[in-house]
Amino acid sequence: MNAPSFAPGPTGLKSELVDRLRALFGERLNLTEAIRAQHGASESHFATVLPDAVVFPQSTEEVVALVKACVAHDTPIIPYGAGTSIEGNTTPVRGGVTVDLSQMDAILEVNAEDFDCTVQAGVRREQLNAHLRDVGLFFPIDPGANATIGGMASTRASGTNAVRYGTMREAILSLRVVTPDGRDIRTSRRARKSAAGYDLTRLMIGAEGTLGIITEVTLRLHGIPESILSAVCSFDTMAGAVDTVVQSIQLGIPLARVEILDDVQMRAVNAWSDLDYPETTTLFFEFHGSERYVQEQVETVSELATGNGGNAFQWAVLPEDRDRLWKARHQAYYAAVGLRKGCVGWPTDVCVPISRLAECILETKADLETASIPGPILGHVGDGNFHVVFVIDPNKPEEQAEAEALNHRLVRRALDMGGTCTGEHGIGLGKQDWLVEELGEAVETMRLIKRALDPNDLFNPGKIFSL
Missing domain, CATH: 3.30.465.10 (Uridine Diphospho-n-acetylenolpyruvylglucosamine Reductase; domain 3)
Incomplete structure (x- = not known):
């Protein structure tokens, strides 16, 4: 299902509003194209759409004044944090004023x-x-x-x-x-x-x-836990890795973190972060608690991993070693995009009940093996949430179409298993049709709430659903 279409901004601000905002914010009102483009871009594959202006408030009182001024001139308002969202959540589809809250950092x-x-x-x-x-x-x-x-x-x-x-x-x-x-x-x-x-x-x-x-x-x-221990374990098969996670959760082991990266993603991480992990499906673990409690968790998970085709754990005990390990995991998206020069990433985001996780990931992996575009798998599998990052050439419409077809089957698979189209990225622009598919008439209730609180549809319009 495609993102909704929209006309490129900006629409232009009324001179009276510009004068009012300049009086309120002075140099913290920015109309330059470079700053506007920065606030209209996305981490993902969505096209850049420029707001008409960017404002940098420093207090709640200033935000109140900004809202009253924009509402009086029927002008959209788009809140903006760090710009790290990847579903087009801050794209100003109707132009308007982007409210950059980065200076409210106390x-x-x-x-x-x-x-x-x-x-x-x-x-x-x-x-x-x-x-x-x-x-x-x-x-x-x-x-x-x-x-x-x-x-x-x-x-x-x-x-x-x-x-x-x-x-x-x-x-x-x-x-x-x-x-x-x-x-x-x-x-x-x-x-x-x-x-x-x-x-x-x-x-x-x-x-x-x-x-x-x-x-x-x-x-x-x-x-802060008394003891923190991180580990990496590679597996012979994807099924073995997923089964280890599911069995650990079912046994009630309080894993602090457990992340999965498939063979394609591990190849990307090694190249991007200059590492030498085995390029097979891998789990990244972290255990929190007292030293004795952590050791008990480690022993149990190690036994499960061994029984499921896992290899020896590689440990990270020192803070700098743990930081290096998790930095590699956190940069996995950029590592995936780096598999192909000049390409962009399209990260998906489904979540399913833990009992259906292995089935969902394995079916997805089989689907990806026939694709012509890379689609590394990674995710927070401890709560049933995982991602596929499609790496596509923005100049090739056929790759966009293939990614859309693969994503359609992925989301349909998750919904059929009682899951959701988004575990953590939100709806933004890209998943509005899937929201209706997932929740049905509940979306109309959301629209009623939106109309009651924002009857003129000025607060981040065009996101989550259309009115």
């Missing part, structure tokens, strides 16, 4: 005794963990990219630690949001649970900026 409060903190939306994931290190806490959600916390909330991100620590849905206690009518609201308090009215926090998480602009986030934190 860590406002850390409550170490309560294991929570409050940050502005532009705080980066790595920045937060560097700040927390001295108090013995960390924020576990790790999508790979050094994304902003606000962007991660808006796309309901997860990542390599999700199998143990959950996703952004579980990590967020409260949000501060500017709504389409210019209200500055807090969705809840810091309490660990609440039954107070509608759950507005969860409504905004994953809404991709279509219902409000997130300006502050209150997060759950975790203690």
